[in-house]
Amino acid sequence: MRVEAKLEELGLALPEPAKLPPGVQASFAWVRIYGDRVYVSGHPPLSPDGTPSGPFGKVGAEVSPEEGYEAARLTALAILSSLKRELGDLDRVSAWLMVHGMVNAAPGFTQTTNVINGFSDLIVELYGPEVGTHARMAPGLVALPLGVPVVIGAEVAIST
Numbered sequence: 001m002r003v004e005a006k007l008e009e010l011g012l013a014l015p016e017p018a019k020l021p022p023g024v025q026a027s028f029a030w031v032r033i034y035g036d037r038v039y040v041s042g043h044p045p046l047s048p049d050g051t052p053s054g055p056f057g058k059v060g061a062e063v064s065p066e067e068g069y070e071a072a073r074l075t076a077l078a079i080l081s082s083l084k085r086e087l088g089d090l091d092r093v094s095a096w097l098m099v100h101g102m103v104n105a106a107p108g109f110t111q112t113t114n115v116i117n118g119f120s121d122l123i124v125e126l127y128g129p130e131v132g133t134h135a136r137m138a139p140g141l142v143a144l145p146l147g148v149p150v151v152i153g154a155e156v157a158i159s160t
C-alpha cells in the first residue's frame with residue numbers, strides 16, 4: 001500500500017513546513033539529497049500549522065513518557081512532510097537506514113528508547129518491516145532547542 005494512502009487510512013495528516021519562532025535561524029537544509037541517500041536534519045514535533053508542538057519540557061518531569069512517545073510520532077509526520085516536499089512521493093523511500101532520536105530527558109530518566117519508539121513504530125507501520133526497519137540511537141540529553149521533548153533526524157535510501 002502506498003504510504004500516503006496508509007497515512008490517510010490511519011487518519012494522519014502531514015504538517016505544514018516548519019515555522020521557527022522569531023529570532024531562531026536555521027542555517028541548514030531540512031533535507032539533503034546526495035545520490036540515492038537522503039539525510040534528514042533533526043526535526044521537532046510540529047503542529048499541523050508547522051509550529052513546534054507541545055508539551056514542552058523534559059520527559060520524565062514536565063512531559064510524561066507517553067506524551068514523549070506521541071511527540072516522537074508527530075516528529076515522524078514532520079520528517080515525512082519534509083521528505084514529501086523534497087521527493088514528491090514518499091514511496092521513493094526504499095529503506096530507512098538510520099534514525100537519530102534525541103530525548104530532552106529529566107535527570108535519571110532512562111526510558112528514552114520507549115519514547116523514540118513512537119517514531120519507529122509509526123515508520124514501520126507505514127512502510128512495513130522490510131523498508132521501515134532501521135538502525136537507531138536514542139540518547140537522553142540535558143536540553144533540546146526550544147524546549148521540545150524530542151528531536152529526530154534520519155538517513156534513508158531512495159529509488160532514483
